[in-house]
Amino acid sequence: MPQNRQPRRTPNRRPAAPGAGSRSPRPGAGRRPGPAGPPQKATLRGRIEAVSYPILVRLTAAPKWALGLVTGGILLGGLLAPSPVGPPLLGLVVLFLAWLLMLAWPRLTPGSRLLRTLVILGLAALVVSRATGWLP
Secondary structure, three states: OOOOOOOOOOOOOOOOOOOOOOOOOOOOOOOOOOOOOOOOOOOHHHHHHHHHHHHHHHHHHOOHHHHHHHHHHHHHHHHHOOOOOHHHHHHHHHHHHHHHHHHHHHHOOHHHHHHHHHHHHHHHHHHHHHHHOOOO
8 A cells, every 4th residue: 555645535525715614503593583673663553563572582482382382272271161261261362363463464465364364253253152151
């Protein structure tokens, strides 16, 4: 074996250009982009968005599965709980979904708006029927 043999390079790696930074992610960088910032407060919608901003920041920082699990648990509890407890739990879910719909309204297509509104109205009808005793 010859003594002046050079080490082999892996075929898929090229040397970095001089002055180029590393392509690896920064240690503190997250996968999701940060929130855009609080909106303007000129209108009623702007004020609602400004009040909602800190809550939305916390919700986006939480694991994605946690929000679905908590909302599903409250929904299931509202459906299975007896009459004095069930309707308020279902009402919480209706209010939460209506709040999210109101915040997302400008970015939704008309078909998406209609479908989400129908889901919220159907759930609100279920709350009213459970509260009045039409459904056990």
